[in-house]
Amino acid sequence: MEASRKTPSFSDALRRLLVLMLTLIPAVGSMPVPTDVPMCTASETAHYSLTFTGKWTQAAFPKQYPIYRPPAQWSNLIGVTHSSDYHMWQSNEFASNGVREFAEKGEAWTIMKEVETAGERIQSVYGILSAPAVVGGSGQMDAEFEAFARHSYLSFMVRLVPSPDWFVGVDGVDLCDGDRWKDKVTLELFPYDAGTDSGFTFSSPNFETIPQDRITQITSSFPSHPANSFFYPRLKHLPPIAKVTLTKIKKTNQIISLPLEPTQSNLLPTGNEIEDKLINTPLDCEVSPWSPWGLCKGKCGDSGVQHRTRYVIMHPANNGAACPLLDEARKCFPDNCL
Known part of the structure; x- marks a missing residue:
């Protein structure tokens, strides 16, 4: 049985080693220049x-x-x-x-x-x-x-x-x-x-x-x-x-x-x-948040009015949305009357 065995030559061992390396490291053989980039073949400048x-x-x-x-x-x-x-x-x-x-x-x-x-x-x-x-x-x-x-x-x-x-x-x-x-x-x-x-x-x-x-x-x-x-x-x-x-x-x-x-x-x-000049981008008006409500102005025992305001941050342009009201009022009752 032992006499039938054949000792591998150096070239056979090297060949097997190369095959093993290519199997374990496939990326080495897959790094050519990408083929999806079109090559220019024009001759003149x-x-x-x-x-x-x-x-x-x-x-x-x-x-x-x-x-x-x-x-x-x-x-x-x-x-x-x-x-x-x-x-x-x-x-x-x-x-x-x-x-x-x-x-x-x-x-x-x-x-x-x-x-x-x-x-x-x-x-x-x-x-x-x-x-x-x-x-x-x-x-x-x-x-x-x-x-x-x-x-x-x-x-x-x-x-x-x-x-x-x-x-x-x-x-x-x-x-x-x-x-x-x-x-x-x-x-x-x-x-x-x-x-x-x-x-x-x-x-x-x-x-x-x-x-x-x-x-x-x-x-x-x-x-x-x-x-x-x-x-x-x-x-x-x-x-x-x-x-x-x-x-x-x-x-x-x-x-x-x-x-x-x-x-x-x-x-x-x-x-x-x-x-x-024919390109007109619409720009809507931008306003600030409302201020806190102001003091209630009115006579004691009667309803009064208090206001809050806001201001324009960005004016409209090119038919953008117009600015909303900047002042708002509501009824109130004075709370500091004796």
């Missing part, structure tokens, strides 16, 4: 123009609309062309230090360093682009950039000024469709909260969020607090606060440098401003 249009008007967003110190406006745009494995920012993820500084203060140096580091380490970033600030809630800014097959995605951010940590932007819009570049892409933009400051209004003082929260989209009902500047309970959806149009062009242009000051050209009215 594409050149695009970017037009950012602000739609932040008092008619569309009447609640606490910033009129002065400072008035509603947009910061400069900071963006990047990159591959599918890079994210400048992501909804429902934590903001980086660079995104935090830009969303809170409009400072772009840290986020630019983060972009440069990603480009050097994993070569997922191709170029940085920027556009000058818009001095006003409506108006536009323009930039040009280039992209090629390996870096066919665009991400950018623009900060709302004033705001605690609110911004608009896109996270990885793909400009390539198989073997060809898209001729035009238009996207409506809505506000996001960076999750680093807990202010509710445009002019809230600094109030750091501890612990830091995730980046979330602001809606007409979220955050669900009546003090929030974007809280419009009558609306199912907020109107877009901005839009971006990406148009493929033929001429070649270098990536532009980051501007330091807004340009006067952005103060000129555009056709979009006329369109924006």
Whole structure:
């Protein structure tokens, strides 16, 4: 019986060990690059123009609309062309230090360093682009950039000024469709909260969020607090606060440098401003709670009258609900008569 046994060779033992390892650790063999990400096979480099249009008007967003110190406006745009494995920012993820500084203060140096580091380490970033600030809630800014097959995605951010940590932007819009570049892409933009400051209004003082929260989209009902500047309970959806149009062009242009000051050209009215004035968001009147009932005024032995009052917190706009009565009276009997 013993003579019929065969001693396993070293190669057989190694083969069995490898099979055992693959059986016990299936994840090792299941980590290839995801196949659901479409690959761009366009051969030539594409050149695009970017037009950012602000739609932040008092008619569309009447609640606490910033009129002065400072008035509603947009910061400069900071963006990047990159591959599918890079994210400048992501909804429902934590903001980086660079995104935090830009969303809170409009400072772009840290986020630019983060972009440069990603480009050097994993070569997922191709170029940085920027556009000058818009001095006003409506108006536009323009930039040009280039992209090629390996870096066919665009991400950018623009900060709302004033705001605690609110911004608009896109996270990885793909400009390539198989073997060809898209001729035009238009996207409506809505506000996001960076999750680093807990202010509710445009002019809230600094109030750091501890612990830091995730980046979330602001809606007409979220955050669900009546003090929030974007809280419009009558609306199912907020109107877009901005839009971006990406148009493929033929001429070649270098990536532009980051501007330091807004340009006067952005103060000129555009056709979009006329369109924006047609968006009228209704804003209902908001009043304070009632005060306590006042003293009962009247002669002893006879019925008197006492009053209570409330005041207007927010006046109605754009055919919103009118304010209710601010003074109320009722009959009473003086209780301090001798």
